[in-house]
Amino acid sequence: MLLFRLIRRFISFILLLLIAIPLYVVGSVWYTARNTEPVKSDFILVMGAAQFDGRPSDILKSRLEHALEIYKAGYAPKIYTVGAGAPGDRTTEAAASKAWLIDRGVKKNNVIAVAKGRDTLGSTKAYVAAADKAKLKSVIIVTDPYHCLRSKKMAQDLGLSASCTAVKSGPASVANSEFKYLARESGAYLAYITLGRFGINLSDR
Numbered sequence: 394m395l396l397f398r399l400i401r402r403f404i405s406f407i408l409l410l411l412i413a414i415p416l417y418v419v420g421s422v423w424y425t426a427r428n429t430e431p432v433k434s435d436f437i438l439v440m441g442a443a444q445f446d447g448r449p450s451d452i453l454k455s456r457l458e459h460a461l462e463i464y465k466a467g468y469a470p471k472i473y474t475v476g477a478g479a480p481g482d483r484t485t486e487a488a489a490s491k492a493w494l495i496d497r498g499v500k501k502n503n504v505i506a507v508a509k510g511r512d513t514l515g516s517t518k519a520y521v522a523a524a525d526k527a528k529l530k531s532v533i534i535v536t537d538p539y540h541c542l543r544s545k546k547m548a549q550d551l552g553l554s555a556s557c558t559a560v561k562s563g564p565a566s567v568a569n570s571e572f573k574y575l576a577r578e579s580g581a582y583l584a585y586i587t588l589g590r591f592g593i594n595l596s597d598r
Contacts (some may be wrong), residue, residue, distance in 0.1 A: 419579045425545075425557070426538030426567055426575075434531035437469045438520055439543040440544060441476020441486035449489055452537070455563025457493050460535040463558060464499065469533055472499060475507045475520045513540070514585070517547040520552060530554055537565035539578040543585060 431437075439460045442453035450456060464472055472494060476486025487506035494504050507523045510516025524532065531554040534544045538559035548555035560566050565574070 399405050415579065416582060418583050419575065420584060422539055422542050423575060425542040429538070429557050429559045431463050431468045431558040432531070433467075434469050434533045434554070434556065435529040436471040436473050436505075436531075437464055437533045437535060438473045438475065439490055439544055440513070440534060440536040440540065440546075441474070441490070441516055443479075444476075444482075444484065444486050444489035445487045446482075447484045447492065449493055451563055452565050453486065453490065454493070454524045455560040455565065456535050456537075458562075459558065459560045461494060461497060461499065463533065463535070465593055470482065471503050471505065471529075473505045473507060473520050473523065473532075476514045477509050477511050479511075494534060507558065513544060513581075514547060517544065521548060521551040521553055524553065532556075533558055535560070537570070537574075538567045539562060539570060539574050540565075543578060543582045548580070574586045 443450040474490035478485040485508040487508040491506040509519035541557035
């Protein structure tokens with residue numbers, strides 16, 4: 394009987410963990426999405442998103458607009474853009490983002506395009522490597538609200554001091570995001586902390 398009770402308690406504990414951990418992750422993603430503030434840093438990083446022959450998608454444009462806003466406010470002296478191109482593309486997410494920023498008055502020397510990465514982890518590794526080469530230690534990540542927690546965690550795991558500021562408007566803002574974005578990001582964050590940080594590359598986008 395004692396053994397049976399111990400087994401039952403162990404199973405109950407495991408079931409509790411299987412419920413509690415995902416709920417905690419969902420809560421963390423939800424809270425972070427609504428509580429993001431930039432911290433003065435060495436550079437701003439615009440996470441990549443789709444572009445169409447050099448024209449940023451609505452999601453990417455929202456990120457660029459917000460990055461330009463905090464750049465003008467003096468939070469960082471440089472902006473890094475990141476993201477490769479899809480098969481058949483004539484340009485990359487990073488290049489399209491850089492061109493958009495320069496067209497709106499950012500000095501060419503203050504925008505660095507890192508044309509690598511087709512998912513969050515790949516993009517993070519690419520821009521962190523570029524930042525390390527330039528001896529930059531801190532970053533403000535500009536991305537979508539529900540994407541902030543995972544993007545910031547990856548940067549921190551790779552050695553950068555990171556804050557995140559989320560877009561306030563556009564299709565991926567809190568007001569316009571659907572529950573499925575929260576669910577997807579919660580699942581992606583849970584997958585990263587259990588598998589991805591150990592070298593297993595998990596594609597998202």
